[in-house]
Amino acid sequence: QVQLQQSGAELAKPGSSVKISCKASGYTFTSYDISWIKQTTGQGLEYIGYINTGSGGTYYNEKFKGKATLTVDKSSSTAFMQLSSLTPEDTAVYYCALITTTDFDYWGQGVMVTVSS
């Protein structure tokens, strides 16, 4: 069965970076883009961007350019998102997801990132 397994919760200091992972299984990894979504109580769900798992090409929501960097390791079927120059506003749950606008849609369990000094 299709699974997206995300890494564990992160506690980071302001100004630092974190890199979270999303390991895919149960399908051909390079067949679908992986999207990343941010969820906060205040702003709800926000679409960060996606990575083409075959070519490594990326799309970023303008709001997250310079904040998020998406990469992929095809050899391990894993996608990564690095968040840099962290501020308390980056405290959120981050999801990776297969959003294909078809009958193929799966989400990871989410990673809580807390930014605090």
Added chain:
Amino acid sequence: DVVLTQTPVAQPVTLGDQASISCRSSQSLVHSNGNTYLEWYLQKPGQSPQLLIYKVSNRFSGVPDRFIGSGSGSDFTLKISRVEPEDLGVYYCFQATHDPPTFGAGTKLELK
């Protein structure tokens, strides 16, 4: 960015009732290819969002036919007939027609 306005913010229901959620877009969601990429998700407490409906009215695998998506252009509705306990949670509409993709703010389906 496209703004999706969901109403109501909260929908109190009695089990067995029908519920209806509206999602209105700040611009038409008809893509240049003719498709309308409007989806509905349900997020249950402590869980990730799960897809219910894609392209306005297509039910995702395993979604009961109690869930009916409809609408066109910039006006969409999700109807849930005969609400069951597992239907409780927050419903989000989502558009992928225009970049960046955007979500509505959510509608909480809760017991009266």
